[in-house]
Amino acid sequence: xxxxxxxxxxxxxxxxxxxxxxxxxxxxxxxxxxxxxxxxxxxxxxxxxxxxxxxxxxxxxxxxxxxxxxxxxxxxxxxxxxxxxxxxxxxxxxxxxxxxxxxxxxxxxxxxxxxxxxxxxxxxxxxxxxxxxxxxxxxxxxxxxx
Amino acid sequence: xxxxxxxxxxxxxxxxxxxxxxxxxxxxxxxxxxxxxxxxxxxxxxxxxxxxxxxxxxxxxxxxxxxxxxxxxxxxxxxxxxxxxxxxxxxxxxxxxxxxxxxxxxxxxxxxxxxxxxxxxxxxxxxxxxxxxxxxxxxxxxxxxx
DNA sequence: GGTATATAAGTAACTAGTTACTTAATTCAG
DNA sequence: CTGAATTAAGTAACTAGTTACTTATATACC
Numbered sequence: 436x437x438x439x440x441x442x443x444x445x446x447x448x449x450x451x452x453x454x455x456x457x458x459x460x461x462x463x464x465x466x467x468x469x470x471x472x473x474x475x476x477x478x479x480x481x482x483x484x485x486x487x488x489x490x491x492x493x494x495x496x497x498x499x500x501x502x503x504x505x506x507x508x509x510x511x512x513x514x515x516x517x518x519x520x521x522x523x524x525x526x527x528x529x530x531x532x533x534x535x536x537x538x539x540x541x542x543x544x545x546x547x548x549x550x551x552x553x554x555x556x557x558x559x560x561x562x563x564x565x566x567x568x569x570x571x572x573x574x575x576x577x578x579x580x581x
Numbered sequence: 582x583x584x585x586x587x588x589x590x591x592x593x594x595x596x597x598x599x600x601x602x603x604x605x606x607x608x609x610x611x612x613x614x615x616x617x618x619x620x621x622x623x624x625x626x627x628x629x630x631x632x633x634x635x636x637x638x639x640x641x642x643x644x645x646x647x648x649x650x651x652x653x654x655x656x657x658x659x660x661x662x663x664x665x666x667x668x669x670x671x672x673x674x675x676x677x678x679x680x681x682x683x684x685x686x687x688x689x690x691x692x693x694x695x696x697x698x699x700x701x702x703x704x705x706x707x708x709x710x711x712x713x714x715x716x717x718x719x720x721x722x723x724x725x726x727x
Numbered sequence: 728g729g730t731a732t733a734t735a736a737g738t739a740a741c742t743a744g745t746t747a748c749t750t751a752a753t754t755c756a757g
Numbered sequence: 758c759t760g761a762a763t764t765a766a767g768t769a770a771c772t773a774g775t776t777a778c779t780t781a782t783a784t785a786c787c
Contacts, residue, residue: 501765501766525765528766646775647736
């Protein structure tokens with residue numbers, strides 16, 4: 436039944452399955468999958484010594500549009516995971532920082548994402564899993580070219 | 582940048598890119614990508630001689646939850662693409678039929694999905710494209726097992 | 728026949744995403 | 758130095774998806 440389906444549907448099905456499983460793990464922190472992933476990116480950039488993190492940067496990393504990211508950051512700020520202040524250099528930018536409780540969260544999100552991946556791809560060999568990742572990367576590179 | 586990203590993010594990025602492109606094609610008929618896909622499933626079931634099509638069946642095919650499907654069908658009915666009547670056998674079910682204008686739409690959605698697939702996977706060989714489809718099918722089979 | 732259970736569908740309230748538009752700060756041309 | 762173009766962020770209104778709950782019909786057991 437799923438086998439004859441259009442590819443767009445297959446991607447949508449896998450995407451929903453992935454998010455559902457990650458949502459369950461993220462709920463333990465009072466977050467959703469997407470919020471946790473964004474928080475992870477802030478955490479990683481901060482740990483890597485980035486001078487200032489802007490909403491703009493996160494939009495490019497997550498491939499999310501402006502209004503969506505605005506809402507995610509408002510949720511994260513309201514829950515006390517991040518803090519946003521206008522940049523002193525250019526007051527159009529807002530400078531985003533993690534609070535202490537979120538400092539090393541990027542390790543957690545990476546681990547949990549890997550768990551869900553392993554769960555969904557249990558029927559695939561290690562080699563097939565790596566092939567899948569490579570193919571996905573190639574498609575994303577193509578998307579980024581445009 | 583995308584290369585080091587968690588796999589869940591990669592799937593989400595590809596899913597959004599796919600839906601955006603399909604949305605643009607579907608807009609020519611006054612529909613969204615998801616609505617067009619559901620209409621295609623109704624059309625295909627009807628053409629294959631299914632006795633009665635229920636909301637239930639469509640939810641399983643599309644892997645969509647009940648409330649989401651309820652809204653999609655309401656949109657499709659309001660726009661005149663489908664018609665819903667209570668089944669005479671069991672009045673809990675609603676029996677869904679395409680109007681004439683939607684009769685062979687499943688061919689259109691298949692063609693447009695294939696176009697978007699080809700566009701996104703332009704940098705992949707035919708063999709790699711087939712591998713991708715096979716791996717996706719295997720993951721979906723695993724999801725269905727649960 | 729009458730009550731308990733199961734099942735199809737609908738509703739409420741929420742997060743996630745989109746396009747189109749507005750606001751505010753900066754930059755650059757004259 | 759002023760005014761136009763650029764750019765970061767926010768808002769409005771919408772579709773898409775979720776969980777949790779309600780309603781209504783049908784079945785099954787007594």
